[in-house]
Amino acid sequence: MPLQPIKFYQTGSFVVGNRLLDPDERAVQARIDRTNSLNCGHRACQGCGEALGARYALDAAMRATGNQMVAVNATGCLEVFSTPYPETSWRIPWLHSLFGNAPAVATGVAAGLKAKGRSDVRVVGQGGDGGTVDIGFGCLSGMFERNDDVLFICYDNEAYMNTGVQRSGATPPAARTTTTPAIGPEPGNVFGQGKNVPAIAMAHEIPYVATATVADLRDLEYKVTRAMDFRGARYLHVLVPCPLGWGSASGDTIRIARLAKESGLFPVFEAEGGEVTDVSKIRRRVPVEDYLRLQTRYAHLFGEHGHPGTVARIQAVADRNIRRFGLVEGE
Numbered sequence: 184m185p186l187q188p189i190k191f192y193q194t195g196s197f198v199v200g201n202r203l204l205d206p207d208e209r210a211v212q213a214r215i216d217r218t219n220s221l222n223c224g225h226r227a228c229q230g231c232g233e234a235l236g237a238r239y240a241l242d243a244a245m246r247a248t249g250n251q252m253v254a255v256n257a258t259g260c261l262e263v264f265s266t267p268y269p270e271t272s273w274r275i276p277w278l279h280s281l282f283g284n285a286p287a288v289a290t291g292v293a294a295g296l297k298a299k300g301r302s303d304v305r306v307v308g309q310g311g312d313g314g315t316v317d318i319g320f321g322c323l324s325g326m327f328e329r330n331d332d333v334l335f336i337c338y339d340n341e342a343y344m345n346t347g348v349q350r351s352g353a354t355p356p357a358a359r360t361t362t363t364p365a366i367g368p369e370p371g372n373v374f375g376q377g378k379n380v381p382a383i384a385m386a387h388e389i390p391y392v393a394t395a396t397v398a399d400l401r402d403l404e405y406k407v408t409r410a411m412d413f414r415g416a417r418y419l420h421v422l423v424p425c426p427l428g429w430g431s432a433s434g435d436t437i438r439i440a441r442l443a444k445e446s447g448l449f450p451v452f453e454a455e456g457g458e459v460t461d462v463s464k465i466r467r468r469v470p471v472e473d474y475l476r477l478q479t480r481y482a483h484l485f486g487e488h489g490h491p492g493t494v495a496r497i498q499a500v501a502d503r504n505i506r507r508f509g510l511v512e513g514e
């Protein structure tokens with residue numbers, strides 16, 4: 184497959200910053216021979232964390248595999264904004280089947296490649312939180328327990344964005360979605376529901392599980408590259424803010440992702456064979472309020488008729504993550 188020539192807008196500040204680093208530490212974006220898996224012309228909203236995360240993740244995967252890779256995509260924003268028929272923004276072998284079966288299709292592609300003796304071609308499955316945590320979950324668990332040779336990446340924007348911001352099993356407590364409106368004594372999504380899929384993936388004791396955010400793209404690249412060191416089932420869960428669904432400014436996507444990590448609400452870690460092997464420590468701890476206030480999906484928690492008790496419950500969730508994962512030095 185011919186590489187697409189690098190475009191001018193991709194040689195911006197990252198390249199300048201990268202020049203200060205050792206070659207091995209530079210992001211793939213800085214390399215002249217970089218791949219460009221998700222091309223211009225897609226229709227994601229301005230500031231879409233999912234578009235950013237997918238582009239960096241798949242570019243890193245392409246590099247790690249020497250461009251010998253197939254991607255399988257679940258239905259969702261990433262699929263819809265990148266492939267309005269008859270166009271596509273993908274510059275890689277890419278398949279879409281259904282909302283719920285991406286892990287099974289990825290397994291089938293991996294099995295087909297194995298049967299053909301093409302162990303050099305690697306398979307990445309990807310989807311949103313709805314496709315991964317909810318409707319595709321049975322297929323994903325099967326992929327894990329059979330230890331199929333697939334890296335599955337979940338881009339978690341914490342709701343079904345493509346169909347109009349409905350709650351998913353990854354929607355956090357108190358968040359307003361169209362199906363968890365900000366009304367009643369406990370507005371927004373209820374506490375005590377939902378699934379922690381990185382923890383569930385670890386319980387399958389698959390070779391590699393990791394979390395990342397679009398606030399640290401080098402860490403995301405590293406984790407994709409590391410995942411490709413393993414054979415068998417691997418899972419990467421990436422937090423990708425969605426300006427439309429979260430009610431945040433397009434220019435705040437990276438900042439919000441950083442605050443999710445720095446507040447302790449989104450632990451960033453790696454695990455091998457079911458054991459945590461590394462955590463990204465919080466550099467400058469912030470209260471969850473700093474994160475929540477930037478998003479209108481939490482607007483009902485603040486102001487004259489706000490819910491300070493609910494903010495305190497969300498803070499307790501972050502504090503528990505900090506304890507569980509040892510996210511703050513000395514705590």
Ligand SMILES: Cc1ncc(C[n+]2csc(CCOP(=O)(O)OP(=O)(O)O)c2C)c(N)n1
Nearest residue numbers: 258259260282311312313314342343344345
């Ligand atoms: C069986 C089935 N049910 C429902 C839909 C409609 N549908 C398409 S995408 C989507 C939500 C996708 O949410 P998510 O996986 O979180 O991806 P996002 O759009 O948020 O990136 C839904 C409900 C469908 N395509 N197929």
Ligand code: SF4
Nearest residue numbers: 227228231260425427
């Ligand atoms: S709705 Fe959200 S996830 Fe979908 S394209 Fe827009 S910003 Fe991205």
Ligand SMILES: [Mg+2]
Nearest residue numbers: 311312342344
């Ligand atoms: Mg989603």
